Amino acid sequence: MTGQTRRRGAALEDAILRAAADQLDETGFAGLTMDAVARRAGTNKNAIYRRWPDRLALGVAAYRQIAHTVQPPDTGNLRDDALEMLRRANRHWSSPLGGILRELIAAAGGTQQLLGQLTDQSAEATAAPWLIILGRAVARGEASPESLHPRVATVAMVLLRNEFVTRGAPTAPDETLTEIVDAVYLPLIRNRAIS
The missing domain is CATH 1.10.10.60 (Homeodomain-like)
Structure with missing residues (x-):
């Protein structure tokens, strides 16, 4: 040497x-x-x-x-922000890096300590950008403050993740992303004001 x-x-x-x-x-x-x-x-x-x-x-x-943190979009309305968030996530999960992420999640099983170390898989990291776009929607009057709850904020992302992890999809078609936003996410946000 x-x-x-x-x-x-x-x-x-x-x-x-x-x-x-x-x-x-x-x-x-x-x-x-x-x-x-x-x-x-x-x-x-x-x-x-x-x-x-x-x-x-x-x-x-x-x-x-090798994973990168992406800033949440600010399109001026909640629907477009949510769709853009899902489209970005879909591109990531469909990429070779997303393939590595899926392999790591499968290998980790239910090991929460390791899952939490995956930057975009911890509950806080997943919720943060969604809470930002929801906070903007609240400020614009598109959503009530009651919608600012981490589980509510991340439901669209959880449904997309389900397409990859549970169903084994290599990618989610844009129609699926639109359905998640229009049929589940936005009605959930709108109904939070009623409860």
């Missing part, structure tokens, strides 16, 4: 996460192995296991490195 400095701490962790993200991008979760990541990162498996107990935990951490 002449002239080469041994990486430690954050530098080694970054190298491992970059290697794991590259491996996920190339092979999906099914091809993510500790051996492959160790080779790519130029380290050994023990260095990886000291930081992540198994390949699922490593896969979730690597996914967080």
